[in-house]
Amino acid sequence: MLSLRLLAAALLALALCGTPPGASAQGFSDSQRGDIETIVRNYLIAHPEVLEEAMSELSKRQTAAEAAKHSASVAENADKIFNSPRGVTLGNKDGDVTFVEFFDYNCGYCKRAMDDMLELMKADPKLKVVLKEFPVLSQGSVEAAQVAVAVRMQDPSGKKYLDFHQKLLGGRGAADKARAMAVAKEVGLDMAKLEKDMASAEPKATLEENFKLAEAMGMNGTPSYVIGKQVVIGAVGVDSLKEKIGVARCGKATC
Template identity: 85%
Template structure:
């Protein structure tokens, strides 16, 4: 065994990386392979911090690979993400950074995320915000999203939509058609036109577009965001969102 001991770090690295040379090696006898396995085991027991280093490196590489995958999806779908007429644009329509949020009216985390979004709009006059309905939490969410799309259809400027959005998402209880209709009425929407627009193919087309985008970008929950070329999943908080905006704007967290 001593004649193999100097190989321990290299063999360990190869073994943990799944190197084909180790997996398919035919040059070692059964006895030699047993000795090598023992060396690796003893090395790990003596230096368990190596596993932490390997795990950290693996996580780093996986994160980088996921970021590359997200960036490619954003580039591929850029027009539909940032400029689709089926999104609701608020904030600075000519802003230098576009902040896109996918949300569900029954998502508790989206309530906090709405506060984050409003704070960002208030503090960053150069931010363009696009809202996209992504109803993943059941029939009530779908009904509320359908009403939201119909509100957008008669409010190109997005002002009434934003009022509606805050009222419905900030309200108590489960969102559904009845609550969404009540919120629409409260903000002064033309209810007769709203009923007519609810039957429009545009409602279905909007939600289908949003779901297709979310699927292609690997979004599996709400809220989810696209900021520049970055995909962000989850309610990460306003400070983290500001950092992402900074990266999109000037390549670093603080410009």
């Protein structure tokens, strides 16, 4: 909320424009300051829309500043965001727009987001999709993500990974190592190799890379996305995602 004292300070500054050189706000007496605050209060009561206009402008400026910050972070980390071998690439690997999703296997919103992602891939043959494990919710999430990294190591094509991803994220109950391993077996992975890959340095390195990227872009939850230069936090829905893909592709929501 815009404070009365902040508006009074602004009015004081305007008042000073007509005072002799060397005058300052400190030169006003307590009585004068009280009179100015009364004037501001009465004005706001008579014209409450001023507050709404001020807050709207403040929101626009904050949104623009946040977007600029995100854009700079994406540019600085672009290669690891879009092209890291530690991401799982689906859809059109040579697509004109890359859609990156950070997710957690225990995130309820990520279940809905998975449906959005599948719909986007089906409807947009020019879309490249990159999945990044971002286990922020529990130790079980970390365990499931480690299994997922080992699945990716065994399946460079991403086909079995996607099957694993859908079954684990779309299933019931909490995800942890035991459940993830059961799903991996169900989709036909080599379990001995999976255990070996999980014991390697790669799962830890993958999650560390993903967490560093998320931190750089101010992501604190899942799902989160990078689409072009845009960072999107939360399950915003397929229509909003389509609009952001359009902005990344041609500069406007609908190309």
